[in-house]
Amino acid sequence: MKVGRALRAAVASLLLAAVLVLPAGAGGPVSITFWHGMSGVLNPAIDELTNDFNKLNPGIAVAAQYQGNYGALNQKLIAAVAAGQPPTITQLFPTWTEQLIQAKAIVPVQNFFSGPDGLSEEEVADILPLLRQTNTFNGVQWTMPFNKSLYLLFYNEDLLKQNNLRVPETWDDLLKVAKALTKEEGGRTTRYGFTVRSTEDYFFAFLLTNGGSYLQAGGREVAFNSAAGVEALQFLFDLVQTHKIAYVMSGFADADMGAGKTAMYIATNPGLAFAKAAAAGRFTVGLAPLPYKKNKATILSGTDVAILAKASPEQQAAAWKYIKFITSTNAQARWFMKTYYMPVRRSARDSTLARVYMRDNPEHRAGLDSLAVAKAEPSISEWNEIRTIVNGAVEEALLGKKTPKQALDDAAARANRLLSQRK
């Protein structure tokens, strides 16, 4: 009986000691999570940046966690916010930001500009103005641009050289070059000049280069069904159905170019890595600004980063430090060289590192030159659904089920109905 009581006392005191000692976990590094959608070759690049940051900042431990493609990341992010267990930092598209602001789920990065670890006025002005604009909502900068890209024309350089063709600059050039590069053998086309993906971004690329725009002034109605838009969609239809120098597909055009099925297509800069992998050294992949009709333009794409409000003040401070690091001049120059995303800072674009790299890899000139004419999509939460509606219209027109004007007008009616529900 005495032994039993002594034993019980010993266990009780051990438990008491444990309860008192364990919660004092402060002293270890502040650990934060960063949810992203960087797949393929981009994944080790983000890991490298994160590891560098962790080494330079022993008091902070950032865990960069891949969440799948951007669609999956969006779903997981919203679910995590709804469940009250969001990550500390997340990648996000500008169209997701509005929803998160309304739900009070994120903290403006602007709050950290004036803190002890903040950004000077020049450092803030160093960020490309277009990118600062797309990250600002109601006068407050909520998010920080991180991996931005834009749409370019991808082409098989060897094929163009072999056929003495100049890189297309206008829509007419595109038509001529695609015609010249379309090859037929035995009644069947073995190579097409151009790939048309039946997605909304293809249409938007041609809409913008024809002087069209997404929304009308005031933002309550869409403007993509203008004459410029109808002309753009008609041009795509003609490439496929009338001239038969392009084909419609929904998968990855880089694989088709690698297989010799197509000579040109449109995609964003980081796609260059995938295109090179698909080419596997058999030919050089070239990049050029989008062919234009009325004015040069391109679509700004890519994601920003935001800090979630649920994080503790220490975690938020640590998160800001990480964001400051990955958007710094040096990191952005290295990020650009590794992933082909656009540097978000002027100083990164003009740095010696970047300029030497571009001298040796001149195909990136196209992207940097296009930055001046890049246009961002509307950053409203309804835009995701509107993109799907436009996608449907593009499909209908390309498959000949509706005329381009009909398809776009129907899509515009549905999109306007959505927009009218905005408060």
Next chain:
Amino acid sequence: MRGLARASSRRRRRLLENVEAWAFLLPAAAVLAVFHFFPILYAFYVSLLKWNMIDPVRPFVGIGNYAALLTDEKFLTALSNTTYFAVVSVLLTIPLALGFAVLLNRKLSGMSWYRTAFFVPHVTSLAAAAMVWHWLYQPDQFGLLNYLIDRVGLPPQRWLLDPAQAMPAIIAVSIWGSIGRDIVIFLAGLQNISPDYYEAAQIDGANGVQSFRYITLPLLSPTTYFVLIVSMIGAFKVFALPLFLTGGGPLDRTLTIVYSIYQQGFQFFRMGYASAQAYALFAVIFVITMLQRRVLAPRVHYDT
């Protein structure tokens, strides 16, 4: 005095037995309550709201979502696509499964291998199978299916990219995947038929077709009835195949109701509307099942 004591101890024993029973049921009941009943009731509540899952403001719209369903052309398209899929796939699968089950009911050597072969598609991961089928269905000359029909001299087809061919292509994959399960159920039903009936028929001079028509089919009717109802319910919930093979396209021809629910709820984050669609699906399946019961139940022959 003693009678009363016995009565009260009996009551206590019954009470203890009840408590014991509930204690054993508790884990399963808890799981069902949390993961089945609560979501079902909460989903109905959400269907009366306009909500994007994270907005703290969620206005009550009553039957607004349900009213919107009736005029939403996309939802009506999904409804008609799903009905087309369900009717065609079930009406094709059941006779095929029955035919194969009859063939597999012989006592030949190696029969268990054949049965396994038919059942394997059913136990294969749907995602993995869909990936392979997606590759088989590659359009132009790069797909295996097109390569095979090219050998026969036919032109290559667009399959999943062709609005007219996409849904039949998905139906084919669905039949491939579910025929095994139906065969197994039919086999069990066939083996439940007493051989005495067949002997009696043989004595009376019936041939194979006649004994199938007058003995097998009627005595198999409970099984057939079961398979019909269960297959129809399952077919209305089709989602994974359009998700992996076509993404709802082309031109929304393979958009099914569950896919629409997923799209509205998890791509556009309109949870209220998605929940209303889910309840609409429930209503549709309920009505169809009741109709099936009305029409078929009297024709089921129970072997008593």
